[in-house]
Amino acid sequence: MGNDQRDFRIEKLRTLKSEGVTAYPEKFSLNYELNEATQLEDGTSGVRVAGRIMSIRNFSKLSFITISNIQGSLQLLLKKDEIGDVPYDQFHNLLDIGDFIGAEGRIYSTKTNEKTLRIESYVFLGKALRTLPEKWHGLSNIELRYRQRYLDLLMTKETQTRLLARSKMVRAIRRFFEDREFIEVETPILQHTSSGAIAKPFRTYHNALDTELNLRIAPETYLKRLIVGGFTKVFEFAKCFRNEGISPQHLQEFTMVEGYAAYWNYEDTMELMRDMVLFVLEKTFSSTTITIQGKTINFSDEWEIASFRGLIIRDTGIDIDLYPDVKDLYQETLRKNIDLDYLDIESLGRGNFIDLLYKKMCRPHIVKPTFLIKHPIELSPLARANDQNPAVTDRFQLVVNGAEIINAYSELVDPLEQRRRLEEQAQLKNNGDLEAMEMDEDYLMAMEYGMPPISGWGFGVERLLMVLTDSETVKDCVLFPLTKKL
Structure with missing residues (x-):
């Protein structure tokens, strides 16, 4: 059936050409977008518009046609006695x-x-x-919607709205930082080491240099090199790549917004991030109140601040401070019949084990915007240790509806302490923890030239959009998500 239709349309195309119609003209000068034309006063003449035909309703000597694009649609009236027999018949045939x-x-x-x-x-x-497609709206094959996103955008209003919101959101984020004198920069995607986050990299090969390289997992260490180089406030929209499992909250290729401010601490950044989220909501959705999972959340209300230890005590009854050794902590979770559902659990360091415990037992219950603080130091190899309690870091994550959407900290600027921590990470990597960080001698050398106090943050554009639009999966928040090759 599909091929018959295609042949039929190709035949119509040949007929058009034979009648002297330019099949694929060079351009068309329009003076209004479709959404602008719908706002015009009755009687406005000389209006020139263009678009894709989405519906045709035929009557005896007239037709109503709807044309559309991503911004809107407009109804057209085609009347035989006004347009003439030949153009009218040509349109219909x-x-x-x-x-x-x-x-x-x-x-x-x-x-x-x-x-x-x-x-x-x-x-x-x-x-x-x-x-x-006629039956696109009831399409249950989600993979097809991602694979043919152009059709999804044509046929699904919800997809159009969400992905237009993404563009508005990006514009708002950029404006927010520029208004506060942050300078936008770009740093390399191809890197010798995969530092700046705890994740497994994609590897590639540079023929001319005859060397293995990684696609970056985060722009962090290069942005900090810029602080060494004299920048004081920087940010980047950075494409990042993490070779991790597929889940509703993870993409292997995603856009991270990351930035740093010299002379700030993480509490300054908390304030900045709250202001940013409110600004983005206002500019993208014209409201700071949104509905997530049927619950109305007013982001302009006060945000809760909770600690790792406090949440784990609340949700499991385990005080992580009583178990400095990860093996003892693991035994305690077994005693409490907590199944963490992780294959190689005994290879995890204490930080990653605590993180797993929190993600399974606590995070799903956090709905309203909450700043999670006091992360175990093992979880934050690039963050500054807290002055009062060196076992935790001056760090926060913003969690909304069970999703971490912003990660930020007072940065570690002591090069000797940084070296010690990266050596610990390297040891964990040797012991089989695939997500532990690599040694990064080049970054350590930059640090040794001196760093001021710094606070930084990072968040995924897709994750933020997913939460704010109450989407089921982060794949809905990217124009062309990766799909399996057919």
């Missing part, structure tokens, strides 16, 4: 839903008060050789 047209005419409102362009002339602007 040779044009299809999915084709592109440009039209010029006058705006009026129908009896149902719909703004409509009364066509005085139209131009054929391109043939669709395939029929647009």
Whole structure:
């Protein structure tokens, strides 16, 4: 059936060409976008618009046509006695839903008060050789929606709205930081080491240099090199790559916004991040109150601050401070019949074990915006130790509806302490912890030239959008998510 339709459309295309119609014209000058045309006063003439035909309703001597694009749609009226027999018949015999047209005419409102362009002339602007899907709305094959995202954008209002919100959100984030004198920079994606986060990298090979390289897992150590180089406030929209398992909250390729401010601490950054989230909500959704999982959350209310230890005591009854050795902590979870559902659990260091415990037992219960603080030092190899309690770091994560959406800390700027911690990470890596950090001598050398106090943050654009639009999976928040090759 599909191929018959395609052949039929190709035949129509040949007929158009034989009748002297330019099949794929160079351009069409329009003076209004479709969404602008719907706001025009009745009687406005000389209106030139263009779009894809999404519906045609035929009557005896007139037709109503809807054309659309990502920003909106407009109804057109085509009347035989106004346009002439030949263009009218040509439209009906040779044009299809999915084709592109440009039209010029006058705006009026129908009896149902719909703004409509009364066509005085139209131009054929391109043939669709395939029929647009009719049953797309009930499509249960999600993989197909991701694979053919262009159709999903054409057919699904929700997808259009969400992904337009992404663009608005990115613009708002950029404006927020620029207004506060942060300088946008770019740092390398191809790196010799995979430092800046705890994750498994993708590896690649540089032929000319004859060397193995990693795709970056975070821009952190390069942004900090810029602080060494004299920058005081920087940020980057950084494509990052993590070779991890697929889950509703993880993408292997994602966009991270990361930034640093010299002379700040993590509490300054907490304030900045709260202001940013409120600014982004206002600019993207025109409200600081949104509905997540049926619960209304007003982000302008006060945000709770909770510690790792406090949450784990609350949700499991285990005080992690009483178990400095990870083996003892593991035994205690077994005594409490807590199943952490992790294959190689005994290879985990204490920090990653505590993180797993928190993620399984605590994080799913956090709905309202909450700053999680006092992370175990083993979990934060690049963060500053707390002055009062060196076993935890001056760090926070913003958690909303069970998802971590911002990670930030007062940075470790002591090069000797940094070396000691990276050596510990290297030891964990040797013991089989695949997510432990690598040694990074080049970064350590930069640190030894001197760093001021610094606070930094990072968050994924997709994760933030996922939470704020109450999406089921982070794949819904990227235009072209990775899918398996057919």
